[in-house]
Amino acid sequence: MNRKTQAAEVEVLDPMTTHPVLIRKTIWENDDTFTLTLDMGDYGQGFRFLPGQFNMVYVYGVGEAAVSISSDPAKPAVLDHTIHRVGLVTTALAQMKRGDVIGIRGPYGSSWPIDCARGKDVCIASGGIGLAPLRPIIYTLIKRREEYGRIIVLYGGRSPLDLLYRVELEKWANDFNVEVLVTVDRGDSSWKGHIGVVTSLFQYIKLDARETIAYVCGPEVMMRYTVDELDRRGIPQTQTYLSMERNMKCAVGFCGHCQYGPTFICKEGPVYPLPRVRPLLDRKEL
Amino acid sequence: MFIVELSDLQGLITALQGNGYAVIGPTVRDGAITFDTLNSVDELPRGWTDVQEAGSYGIRRREDDALFAYNVGPHSWKKFLFPSRLRLFAAQKAGKGFEVDPAPTGTLPRYAFFGVRSCELAAIAIQDKIFMDGKYTDKHYKTLRKSACIIAVNCVRVGGTCFCDSMNTGPRAKAGFDLALTEVMADGKHHFLVEVGSPLGKSLLQKVTHREAQDAEKVQVDRILKAAEDKMGRTLDTQKLPRVLQDNFEHPRWEDIAKRCLSCANCTMVCPTCFCSTVEDVTDLTGDHAERWRRWDSCFTTDFTKVAGGNMRMSTRTRYRQWMTHKLSNWVEQFGTMGCVGCGRCITWCPVGIDITAEATAIRENSMSTLNG
Numbered sequence: 001m002n003r004k005t006q007a008a009e010v011e012v013l014d015p016m017t018t019h020p021v022l023i024r025k026t027i028w029e030n031d032d033t034f035t036l037t038l039d040m041g042d043y044g045q046g047f048r049f050l051p052g053q054f055n056m057v058y059v060y061g062v063g064e065a066a067v068s069i070s071s072d073p074a075k076p077a078v079l080d081h082t083i084h085r086v087g088l089v090t091t092a093l094a095q096m097k098r099g100d101v102i103g104i105r106g107p108y109g110s111s112w113p114i115d116c117a118r119g120k121d122v123c124i125a126s127g128g129i130g131l132a133p134l135r136p137i138i139y140t141l142i143k144r145r146e147e148y149g150r151i152i153v154l155y156g157g158r159s160p161l162d163l164l165y166r167v168e169l170e171k172w173a174n175d176f177n178v179e180v181l182v183t184v185d186r187g188d189s190s191w192k193g194h195i196g197v198v199t200s201l202f203q204y205i206k207l208d209a210r211e212t213i214a215y216v217c218g219p220e221v222m223m224r225y226t227v228d229e230l231d232r233r234g235i236p237q238t239q240t241y242l243s244m245e246r247n248m249k250c251a252v253g254f255c256g257h258c259q260y261g262p263t264f265i266c267k268e269g270p271v272y273p274l275p276r277v278r279p280l281l282d283r284k285e286l
Numbered sequence: 287m288f289i290v291e292l293s294d295l296q297g298l299i300t301a302l303q304g305n306g307y308a309v310i311g312p313t314v315r316d317g318a319i320t321f322d323t324l325n326s327v328d329e330l331p332r333g334w335t336d337v338q339e340a341g342s343y344g345i346r347r348r349e350d351d352a353l354f355a356y357n358v359g360p361h362s363w364k365k366f367l368f369p370s371r372l373r374l375f376a377a378q379k380a381g382k383g384f385e386v387d388p389a390p391t392g393t394l395p396r397y398a399f400f401g402v403r404s405c406e407l408a409a410i411a412i413q414d415k416i417f418m419d420g421k422y423t424d425k426h427y428k429t430l431r432k433s434a435c436i437i438a439v440n441c442v443r444v445g446g447t448c449f450c451d452s453m454n455t456g457p458r459a460k461a462g463f464d465l466a467l468t469e470v471m472a473d474g475k476h477h478f479l480v481e482v483g484s485p486l487g488k489s490l491l492q493k494v495t496h497r498e499a500q501d502a503e504k505v506q507v508d509r510i511l512k513a514a515e516d517k518m519g520r521t522l523d524t525q526k527l528p529r530v531l532q533d534n535f536e537h538p539r540w541e542d543i544a545k546r547c548l549s550c551a552n553c554t555m556v557c558p559t560c561f562c563s564t565v566e567d568v569t570d571l572t573g574d575h576a577e578r579w580r581r582w583d584s585c586f587t588t589d590f591t592k593v594a595g596g597n598m599r600m601s602t603r604t605r606y607r608q609w610m611t612h613k614l615s616n617w618v619e620q621f622g623t624m625g626c627v628g629c630g631r632c633i634t635w636c637p638v639g640i641d642i643t644a645e646a647t648a649i650r651e652n653s654m655s656t657l658n659g
């Protein structure tokens with residue numbers, strides 16, 4: 001083909017190209033969940049994210065996975081990703097060590113809205129790995145603790161050993177006046193806390209319905225029960241936000257996989273105001 | 287409007303090539319009319335037509351030597367703008383890490399699509415919204431699309447599975463082309479009425495022998511195209527259809543369709559607007575070189591909606607429901623138009639002849655909602 005028949009390149013950044021970044025450390029949170037701390041290097045310059053957003057994380061030759069950013073948005077040059085080992089990419093990530101290089105592109109998606117919480121109480125309900133995308137909003141809230149009313153964190157795990165961020169949960173409770181309530185599905189000999197599903201923690205708190213903003217993330221069943229509970233407690237739907245998950249290949253609205261009814265989770269989500277998804281939550285196999 | 291005689295049509299292909307375009311057009315291959323490189327008018331399916339019905343396709347000889355007397359085949363132009371396989375990037379091992387080499391876009395061909403039907407113009411406009419008009423841009427698509435030239439051809443006969451009239455996408459091309467041709471064969475004449483749609487089209491036409499069309503010749507074309515419209519193979523009532531489908535999420539018809547549907551994904555492969563894709567990662571034997579490829583995917587595949595916690599759509603019932611509800615309902619909210627242009631390909635190429643118009647009608651007629659259409 002001669003030069004003349006070639007298309008002129010259009011000046012846009014290709015959103016599917018990954019960017020190498022360095023792993024600074026890996027911390028195992030439990031048997032199958034770990035937190036990677038990334039040194040963003042050159043790619044970090046100009047990289048800013050909002051709480052609740054996610055990256056596409058690439059392992060050389062293996063593939064990509066959508067992973068929420070679990071660190072403090074005020075420190076975008078060093079990122080945390082808390083990852084549950086479930087398959088190909090996440091297992092490869094679990095084997096990586098300090099000094100290894102992975103690929104990142106992002107950040108993508110919507111975020112937990114923070115302005116609406118100013119002067120209000122905040123109720124955060126989470127299950128399992130669902131606490132990871134909520135950690136950045138917790139960091140943001142406690143940084144200006146005085147601007148918010150009560151901060152309540154309800155968190156449920158399968159067993160005591162499965163709980164994420166145990167040290168931090170205690171620190172938030174002790175140093176930042178966060179009401180932390182934790183439950184597990186199954187206790188063990190050392191567990192003196194609550195046993196039961198996340199929604200059972202609601203019996204211990206009183207919420208000022210009109211003054212409470214709720215952020216919810218966890219397995220879909222957990223979220224369904226939680227929004228029902230919030231509903232029963234009179235929290236207006238417009239004050240509740242939740243983060244959805246679907247299979248995702250591109251994160252930029254091209255691949256079609258993450259469609260959730262009329263929405264694309266990568267574009268409009270993952271964080272949605274409840275009224276937007278309330279009718280969808282009841283639709284099976286949507 | 288202008289007239290180009292049949293004998294001068296080659297001039298248009300030559301002009302396109304002279305402008306540096308790789309010309310692609312319809313041609314007969316393996317018993318179907320498909321798209322391929324076009325160097326000469328003689329490579330067009332002259333004297334051929336197609337016969338399409340639900341679940342069947344065939345080509346037949348015509349009595350005359352019409353160049354465009356058939357409708358859309360198994361290929362659509364998306365195969366060029368949104369290729370079925372595309373390398374997204376390559377990565378090369380470098381020390382402990384790797385370097386990324388983005389997909390090159392500087393060496394892509396400049397296509398001239400010759401013989402684009404009106405429904406296909408609509409389909410291209412729909413894919414533009416997905417790949418170019420959102421927050422993110424598919425650079426590969428945009429590079430090809432921005433440099434492509436479009437020679438449309440109006441449908442003077444409609445196919446057995448066509449319903450562009452219902453979708454408001456044809457049979458006459460209204461916009462989105464550089465030139466639009468209508469083939470006229472009557473009273474011993476064989477020529478093309480040419481409409482100019484862009485400055486590029488105008489400059490191309492200047493390189494081709496042509497004359498002004500007379501009023502009678504324009505009226506004649508209006509009549510031919512109106513007659514085609516009246517013979518539409520199928521119809522789809524789109525009135526409030528997006529709502530009707532939402533209200534019938536649990537309609538028994540979905541199960542009825544699932545008993546026939548093979549989940550083969552043919553409908554999504556032939557559809558000119560379907561855009562779903564997946565990715566594949568490969569490495570060479572040494573492991574020093576890795577590539578990431580995108581390829582067409584379909585919402586009918588079993589792992590399309592798999593997540594660590596399970597599969598969101600476990601049955602053919604829910605996969606077909608997703609496909610049709612996306613096309614005719616959710617798409618409207620996502621992109622401001624329906625995702626169906628009425629080309630009929632999914633009906634023709636479905637091995638068991640499932641007909642989107644018939645299924646949507648069946649649901650509407652037994653609507654579980656109060657709307658009843």
Ligand SMILES: Cc1cc2nc3c(=O)[nH]c(=O)nc-3n(C[C@H](O)[C@H](O)[C@H](O)COP(=O)(O)OP(=O)(O)OC[C@H]3O[C@@H](n4cnc5c(N)ncnc54)[C@H](O)[C@@H]3O)c2cc1C
Pocket residue numbers: 054063064065066067068069082083084085086087088089090091109129132133244245246247248249270589591592593594595596
């Ligand atoms: C917006 C968003 C944020 C996420 N945040 C986190 C996070 O912070 N931490 C975390 O551990 N996980 C997160 N996930 C889930 C994570 O993306 C998937 O678990 C991951 O893609 C699995 O990749 P894999 O290659 O290890 O698994 P695979 O080998 O691909 O498959 C393992 C299982 O997961 C399913 N799966 C494959 N791809 C996806 C996918 N893209 N999404 C969901 N399931 C998939 C497979 O079908 C299979 O059942 C998030 C997902 C989304 C959409």
Ligand code: SF4
Pocket residue numbers: 553556557558559560613625626627628629630631632633642
């Ligand atoms: S859904 Fe069927 S008729 Fe509609 S554009 Fe796609 S292939 Fe054509």
Ligand code: SF4
Pocket residue numbers: 546547548549550551552553554586632635636637638639640
């Ligand atoms: S509707 Fe027809 S073409 Fe589409 S998946 Fe089912 S059997 Fe295949």
